[in-house]
Structure formats: C-alpha cells, structure tokens
Amino acid sequence: MSAAERVHAGRTRPLDAAVAYLLLVAGALVTLAPFVLSGMTAVKSPQQFAAEPVLNLPQPLTFSNFTTLFGGRYDFVSPVVVTAQVVAVILVGQIVFSVLAAYAFARLRFPGRDALFWVYLATLMVPQIVTIIPLYAMFAEAGLRNTFWGLVLPQVFGSPYGIFLLREYFRGIPEDLISAARLDGCNTMQILRYVVVPVSRPILATLTIITIVSHWNNFLWPLVITSGPTWQTLTLATANLQSQYNGNWTLVMAATTVAIVPLLVLFLTFQRHVVRSITITGFK
Amino acid sequence: MSRSSRETGTAYALLAPSLFGITAFLVLPIFVVLWLSLNRWNLISPAEFVGLDNVRQVFADGAFRRSLLITTGFVVIVIPAQTALGLFAATLLTRGLRGSALFRVVYVLPWICAPLVLGVVWKWILAPSDGALNALIGQRVEWLADPALALPTVAAVTIWTQVGYVTLFFVAGLTAIPSHLLDAARIDGASPRQVFWRIKLPLLRPTTFFVLVTGIISSFQVFDSIYALTPQGGPEGVTDVVAGRIYYQAFQSRNIGQASVMALVLFILLVVITVGQQRWFRSRTTYDLSS
Numbered sequence: 001m002s003a004a005e006r007v008h009a010g011r012t013r014p015l016d017a018a019v020a021y022l023l024l025v026a027g028a029l030v031t032l033a034p035f036v037l038s039g040m041t042a043v044k045s046p047q048q049f050a051a052e053p054v055l056n057l058p059q060p061l062t063f064s065n066f067t068t069l070f071g072g073r074y075d076f077v078s079p080v081v082v083t084a085q086v087v088a089v090i091l092v093g094q095i096v097f098s099v100l101a102a103y104a105f106a107r108l109r110f111p112g113r114d115a116l117f118w119v120y121l122a123t124l125m126v127p128q129i130v131t132i133i134p135l136y137a138m139f140a141e142a143g144l145r146n147t148f149w150g151l152v153l154p155q156v157f158g159s160p161y162g163i164f165l166l167r168e169y170f171r172g173i174p175e176d177l178i179s180a181a182r183l184d185g186c187n188t189m190q191i192l193r194y195v196v197v198p199v200s201r202p203i204l205a206t207l208t209i210i211t212i213v214s215h216w217n218n219f220l221w222p223l224v225i226t227s228g229p230t231w232q233t234l235t236l237a238t239a240n241l242q243s244q245y246n247g248n249w250t251l252v253m254a255a256t257t258v259a260i261v262p263l264l265v266l267f268l269t270f271q272r273h274v275v276r277s278i279t280i281t282g283f284k
Numbered sequence: 285m286s287r288s289s290r291e292t293g294t295a296y297a298l299l300a301p302s303l304f305g306i307t308a309f310l311v312l313p314i315f316v317v318l319w320l321s322l323n324r325w326n327l328i329s330p331a332e333f334v335g336l337d338n339v340r341q342v343f344a345d346g347a348f349r350r351s352l353l354i355t356t357g358f359v360v361i362v363i364p365a366q367t368a369l370g371l372f373a374a375t376l377l378t379r380g381l382r383g384s385a386l387f388r389v390v391y392v393l394p395w396i397c398a399p400l401v402l403g404v405v406w407k408w409i410l411a412p413s414d415g416a417l418n419a420l421i422g423q424r425v426e427w428l429a430d431p432a433l434a435l436p437t438v439a440a441v442t443i444w445t446q447v448g449y450v451t452l453f454f455v456a457g458l459t460a461i462p463s464h465l466l467d468a469a470r471i472d473g474a475s476p477r478q479v480f481w482r483i484k485l486p487l488l489r490p491t492t493f494f495v496l497v498t499g500i501i502s503s504f505q506v507f508d509s510i511y512a513l514t515p516q517g518g519p520e521g522v523t524d525v526v527a528g529r530i531y532y533q534a535f536q537s538r539n540i541g542q543a544s545v546m547a548l549v550l551f552i553l554l555v556v557i558t559v560g561q562q563r564w565f566r567s568r569t570t571y572d573l574s575s
Contacts, residue, residue, distance in 0.1 A: 016379075028391070031394060031444070034406065037409065054415070054419045100302070101298060103298060104295040104296075108291050108294060108298075109291060110291060110296065111292060123311065125554075129505055129547060130551045131309070132534075133320060133530075133547060134314075136534075136535075138316060140327070153309070157305020157306070157309070158305055160306060160310070163302060217397070235508075239512060242407065249408045252408065253405070259398060260398075264396075
C-alpha cells in the first residue's frame with residue numbers, strides 16, 4: 001500500500017474494516033471459484049465425475065484427462081505448439097517493428113510525421129469484426145487460407161497500440177543520452193540498440209506481456225482463417241473439443257486448464273508490471 | 285545530402301514495416317469491405333455487383349434490427365453493473381486495508397484469460413444437470429437454454445470477466461486525487477458520503493469517461509464468450525448479438541455482401557457513440573488536478 005492510498009483511508013473504524021474485508025473476500029471467492037472448480041474437475045476421473053455429485057473433491061487425484069488430451073486422437077500437442085509458434089513470431093515482429101516506428105515518431109523530424117501518426121492512432125478505432133471479412137477475402141485471394149502465415153501476417157508488422165505506447169516512453173528519454181551516442185559515432189540502429197532499448201526495458205517488458213496475452217487468447221481470426229486440425233490454435237481446439245464432446249467435462253476442463261495456466265503463471269510472475277501498465281495504457 | 289533529408293530517409297526506413305502492415309491490414313480492408321458491401325458474393329462463385337441492394341436488404345432484415353436491439357440490451361445490462369461494481373470495489377481497495385494489492389490482482393485474473401476459454405469454463409459451471417452452479421443451489425435451472433435467462437446469464441459472465449479491469453482504473457483514479465482536497469472537505473465537516481458524491485466522483489470523471497467508452501465499444505463487439513456459451517444465437521435467438529450475426533452471415537450463410545453492410549453499420553455506430561460520449565463529457569465541467 002502506498003502512502004497516497006493510505007491517506008484516503010480517513011478514519012476507519014474496526015467495524016467498517018470488518019465489513020470491507022467481508023465484501024472483498026466474497027468478491028475474491030466469486031472471482032476464483034470458476035478457476036478452482038474447473039481445475040478440480042480437470043484432475044477428477046470421468047468415472048467419479050459421472051457417478052458422484054460434481055462438487056465432490058477428486059478422489060483419487062488423476063492426470064488421466066491430460067494424458068487423454070495430449071495422446072491419441074485429441075492430439076492437443078499440436079494446438080499448443082501452433083499457438084506457441086504464432087505468439088513467438090508475432091511477438092518478435094511486433095516488438096522490433098514497433099520499436100522502429102515509435103523511434104521515428106518520437107525522435108525524428110520528417111515531413112508528414114504528425115499526419116501519419118494521426119492515421120496510426122485512428123486505426124485503433126477500427127473494430128476487428130469490421131476488418132475480418134475483407135481480410136479473409138484478401139487472404140483467400142492470396143492463397144493464405146489455413147497456413148501459418150495466414151495466422152500471423154496481419155499482426156506481425158507492429159501494432160498501432162504498441163507504437164503509441166513506445167512513442168510516449170521514447171519521448172521521455174533525455175536528448176543528451178541520444179546526442180552523446182551520436183557524437184560517439186553511433187548510427188540510428190546502434191542508438192536504438194545501445195541506448196533506446198536498454199533504457200526502455202520496463203515498457204518493453206510490459207508490451208511483451210500484453211502482446212503474449214492478447215495473441216495467446218486470440219480466437220476470431222484463427223476461427224476464420226484456418227480449417228481442420230493442422231493450424232488449430234489452443235482457443236480454437238478448446239472450442240471444438242467442447243462442441244464435439246459436450247458433456248465430457250473432465251476432458252474439456254483439462255483443455256481449459258491447459259489454455260489458462262500458462263497465462264496465470266506469466267501474469268502472477270509479472271503482476272506488478274502488468275497491473276501498473278494496464279492502468280497507464282488501458283490495454284485491449 | 286542535408287541532415288534533414290537524411291533524417292527523413294531514416295524515418296521512412298524505420299516506418300516501412302509498420303506502414304506496410306497498417307496500410308495492408310487495417311486501412312485497405314476498410315476499402316475492401318466497402319466494395320464487398322456493394323457485391324453479392326458467396327466466397328465461391330465470382331462476385332456480382334449489385335449496388336445498394338445489400339444495404340436495402342439489411343435494413344429490411346428484421347433479424348439484423350433484432351440483433352442490434354439484443355446487443356444494446358446486453359450493453360445496457362453489462363455497462364452500469366460493471367462500472368458500479370468496479371467503482372465500489374475500488375472504494376474498498378483504497379481504504380488503506382492490508383492485502384488490498386492482493387485482492388486487486390485476484391480481481392483482474394479473469395481479464396487476462398481468453399474470453400472464449402472462460403466461456404467454455406462457464407458453459408460447464410452453468411450446465412443444467414452436471415454443472416457446478418446448479419449443484420451448489422440444489423436446483424435445476426436452464427441458465428443458457430431458457431430464452432428468458434440466456435441473455436442476462438451471458439451478460440453476468442461478461443461482468444464477472446471485466447469487473448476487475450474496471451476496478452483497476454478506478455483504484456488508479458481514486459489514488460490520484462490529492463489528499464489535501466479530501467482533508468479539507470473532512471475538516472469542513474463533510475460526511476464520508478458527501479466526500480464520495482461531491483468530491484471523489486466529480487474528480488473521477490476522466491476515469492469514468494475512459495471506462496465507459498472502452499467498455500461500451502468492446503461490449504458492442506462481444507463475440508468469443510457468446511460463441512462458447514450460446515452458439516448460433518442461443519435459444520430462440522435471444523443472444524444473437526451483432527458480431528455473431530456478422531460472423532454467421534459471412535461464414536455460414538456465405539452472404540458476404542450483407543455481412544459487410546452489417547459490419548459497416550456497426551463501425552459507424554461505434555464511431556458515433558465514441559464521438560457522442562466525448563462531446564457529452566466535454567460539455568460538462570472537468571477539474572484540472574495538474575496544478
């Protein structure tokens with residue numbers, strides 16, 4: 001708790017505090033229950049799930065749902081690998097290209113800069129559902145349906161959001177730092193590599209997490225541009241599993257656990273970073 | 285070569301990749317969707333130019349009007365509820381209670397997960413015979429299959445997902461209020477209630493504006509969670525939201541022209557809402573805290 005947060009307390013009576021805690025705990029229970037319940041069902045045997053009340057604790061604890069999921073006909077290995085590849089390629093592309101563009105907007109003077117930046121910002125207003133049909137038509141025309149590049153191309157060249165975020169940060173870098181590097185004979189790429197990127201680690205970490213989360217979770221574009229099992233992403237595979245094996249809930253909850261746990265680990269590891277950055281930037 | 289023209293060259297070289305990406309995948313599609321809206325096309329046979337036929341058909345289409353109404357209803361449930369709950373949670377979290385930071389993290393967990401995956405989780409929780417909620421309350425309720433319940437239920441799941449995110453913004457907004465303003469009010473004898481309604485809430489206006497605008501825009505586009513919870517428009521089509529209608533129209537009915545018109549209508553609607561909200565908020569007093 002920061003000093004500023006403490007100041008807002010005013011006079012807090014013990015009874016008020018107790019009521020506040022009660023409400024906060026109730027909120028936390030409602031928030032966490034679906035995660036706990038789905039995790040619990042994921043480690044329960046299908047036999048127990050069918051025979052006993054659904055809220056019973058798993059007895060015995062079993063990982064058979066996960067082995068079923070990853071082995072044999074469900075083959076959940078492929079969606080995990082595809083998703084990891086898609087996220088990795090998009091991440092590298094977005095970070096590199098966003099850094100380049102943001103540096104140009106933040107630190108260079110050139111004709112058309114403000115107008116161009118305005119165009120970049122305006123594209124933030126375009127909803128995904130509006131571009132999905134024309135993008136599909138364009139990608140179908142280019143023969144990129146159901147391909148790896150079909151999945152990553154629309155995102156890999158940098159995002160207006162990331163560029164906006166980095167530009168704000170780059171503008172705050174002291175001019176002395178950059179002109180000193182230039183006097184030492186650094187070209188633009190060297191300035192970026194040895195000055196701008198190292199001092200921008202916090203914002204780059206933030207952008208990295210935001211990019212991983214939003215593309216790990218992406219659903220609509222993979223749904224439209226892929227078909228069949230080859231390029232199925234994790235969200236798509238989870239949706240398909242649920243609609244094909246409706247009622248096979250222990251298996252389906254194993255799938256949702258696989259989709260959720262990596263993000264929870266990432267988030268809890270870097271939560272300070274993410275919480276701060278969400279409020280600064282309003283990501284998504 | 286002069287320094288400024290060299291700088292211009294460097295700048296455009298740095299911008300080239302993102303300029304290509306944004307032009308090809310965000311700007312060009314808007315023109316393509318305009319063109320598609322003037323054609324009849326089923327994704328297979330060649331497109332046929334039909335002028336404004338699609339526009340006329342979409343506006344005559346009762347189903348599209350209905351899904352605009354349904355989406356509006358969804359927004360009308362979700363936005364006030366998540367804003368009020370988020371603000372309330374934020375007031376609890378800024379009282380200097382121990383553990384506030386932990387609660388804040390817990391509340392935001394659903395927000396970082398895929399709406400689609402959370403939709404699947406809730407689909408099980410809400411399942412009539414072997415779901416967790418009915419087991420808990422000891423009754424068989426058809427949360428997602430009953431036409432009267434389906435829309436409020438999917439709205440509740442959305443609220444559950446987003447409250448933590450809204451809370452974060454209100455916590456940041458409340459924390460930014462200078463404490464001397466609150467102290468002054470208290471010394472003047474203002475009750476906690478008066479402090480909240482007369483001082484905190486007006487000072488939170490920029491935060492409230494941001495939360496409302498982004499919330500309304502994203503709720504009007506809701507798709508993933510509803511696709512998982514109540515596919516194909518839900519029971520008797522009661523959860524047939526606009527984004528879903530566009531998707532099904534384009535990729536199931538293969539009616540690209542009409543789906544494009546619907547997408548454009550949604551786009552225009554969102555722009556109007558954003559601009560309208562901006563004007564409305566600007567016309568009211570805001571307080572400059574920077575001094």
